[in-house]
Amino acid sequence: MSILVTGGAGYIGSHTVRALRAAGRELVVLDSLELGDAQALLGADLVVGDIRDAELVHEICTRHAVTQVVHFAAYKAVGESMSQPGRYWRNNVAGTVDLVEAVLAAGVREFVFSSSCSVNGTPAQVPLDEDAPIHPESVYAQTKATTETILGWYGVTHGLRTVNLRYFNAAGASSDGAIGEDWTYSQNLVPLVMKAALGRIPELQVFGDDYPTPDGTCIRDYIHVEDLADAHVRALAHLAEGGEGANLNVGTGVGSSVLDVIRATERIAGAKVPYRIVARRAGDPTSTYADPARIQATLGWTAQHTLDDIITSAWNWHSAHADR
Ligand SMILES: NC(=O)c1ccc[n+]([C@@H]2O[C@H](COP(=O)([O-])OP(=O)(O)OC[C@H]3O[C@@H](n4cnc5c(N)ncnc54)[C@H](O)[C@@H]3O)[C@@H](O)[C@H]2O)c1
Secondary structure, three states: OEEEEEOOOOHHHHHHHHHHHHOOOOEEEEEOOOOOOHHHHOOOOEEEOOOOOHHHHHHHHHHOOEEEEEEOOOOOOHHHHHHOHHHHHHHHHHHHHHHHHHHHHOOOOEEEEEEEHHHHOOOOOOOEOOOOOOOOOOHHHHHHHHHHHHHHHHHHHHOOEEEEEEEOEEEOOOOOOOOOOOOOOOOOHHHHHHHHHOOOOOOEEEEOOOOOOOOOOOEEOEEEHHHHHHHHHHHHHHHHOOOOOEEEEEOOOOOEEHHHHHHHHHHHHOOOOOEEEEOOOOOOOOEOOEOOHHHHHHHOOOOOOOHHHHHHHHHHHHHHOOOO
């Protein structure tokens, strides 16, 4: 009995692989390494290949007696998804269909999918729960919503049980500094704040300070990557015990503003974060954070890390690996 982890050499995947191994689970990673780093696997079993290679996927499932899949492999850049939509439909949606068909043929019926709170678009109210309307506002978000629907239909047609984990803003690095986020392509706030604090960019752009929030900047739910990893360990255990598929929001329930993140970084790093307020960016919701009640009830999961833990681990990681 083992787990196939697609995209396991990526940011969230590598932290999850580590948590699964720490929990004593057998696993094999399938990653193209297009955006992943084999070193981040810390010696876990890796097959370099594509999720769309049905023969390879079937062969891995048979050779490793795979009974469960965690599916991280996807593209995730919202802006790029609007300029190159075909790349996203093909990899995120069609790629998942190819993967699912192959694992079903090998007898797998338990699936954990990396979804996103972006399936809800701009929330009408916060905290955001799982019953909020599905309203994607980008091709990327639509690929996640469409994939959730497709996985649901594989439940009807083939008995696939899927936990869709809808992540909020993944951030931070491992607490021991062993692995972290590659900031080369990331447009996420925390790596950009770190770049500014380390002098790798002249200044951080803050998109708008006139939102109706206490300090005028947007509010998000930053979730430590090790807490996210733990949610996957629990989701797999839930499915192995016969638990039903579910949509689960994975967030702390606490919103932090852009200025909160900047101030926490300046305090923890003891370094200035140069920033400039610029115009609002189209499509940025004012405020979004999770209602974590359902994941708590279903998986017994609650976030263990605070924003300070996120900033401390990210600072330790990026200041030691300023080349990536
Ligand atoms: N990072 C976030 O804040 C966030 C939030 C919500 C959802 N997600 C989702 O979580 C998942 C993981 O995100 P991440 O931040 O770790 O991204 P990442 O880019 O670091 O990891 C993705 C991995 O998938 C691999 N990959 C991509 N396409 C592949 C293919 N066709 N075959 C094999 N491997 C392939 C890449 O090489 C990479 O290692 C993605 O599905 C992403 O959409 C991420």
